[in-house]
Amino acid sequence: MAQQFKTFQSVSDAYKLLVDLGAPDRLIQHVKLVGEAAEILILYFQQLDLKFNRDWIRLGVAFHDVGKILYPSELVDKGNRHEAAGELLLLSKNIDPKIARCCRSHAQWQQIECDLEELVVALADNLWKGKRNTKLEERVITKVAQILSRDYWDMFAGLDDKFEEIAATGDRRLARSM
Numbered sequence: 001m002a003q004q005f006k007t008f009q010s011v012s013d014a015y016k017l018l019v020d021l022g023a024p025d026r027l028i029q030h031v032k033l034v035g036e037a038a039e040i041l042i043l044y045f046q047q048l049d050l051k052f053n054r055d056w057i058r059l060g061v062a063f064h065d066v067g068k069i070l071y072p073s074e075l076v077d078k079g080n081r082h083e084a085a086g087e088l089l090l091l092s093k094n095i096d097p098k099i100a101r102c103c104r105s106h107a108q109w110q111q112i113e114c115d116l117e118e119l120v121v122a123l124a125d126n127l128w129k130g131k132r133n134t135k136l137e138e139r140v141i142t143k144v145a146q147i148l149s150r151d152y153w154d155m156f157a158g159l160d161d162k163f164e165e166i167a168a169t170g171d172r173r174l175a176r177s178m
Helices: 011-020 025-047 054-063 081-092 102-108 116-127 134-148 152-168 170-176
Strands: none
Touching: 011 025, 011 054, 025 054, 025 116, 025 152, 025 170, 054 102, 054 116, 081 102, 102 116, 116 134, 116 152, 134 152, 152 170
């Protein structure tokens, strides 16, 4: 019999779980701001008629930093202990391992093979604050081009413009972070 994982009807349900796990307001605000960047990407991908799992991206964004509940100093200081800890925490709560893996893949996308959804979570986690990451953006463009059976350069201009649009408003999102 296949294992049944906890399901979520909406991102609000994911936020509720974060609160139940003890997430501070700062973490909830962070994932909401990353979510704003992700929603812009999701909308653009829909306009491209790209096949992807938007609900998974939304849950990945909501949970990507859940390990910071256990390592709250990493809410303000650099650190990566929250990555594996977050994955283990979600697995202990019967969350789908693919979603739980996002706790690692959002930061370790250069070391592990990631699907488009994982890369989009990592990208949104950079762009929300105005940070551009060329290598990550190139990986996303490559994946989108592969899925759409299009040339990389055919996809580059539109995606690069969208990435810049999101990054350009990062200062406004940063001003709303705690």
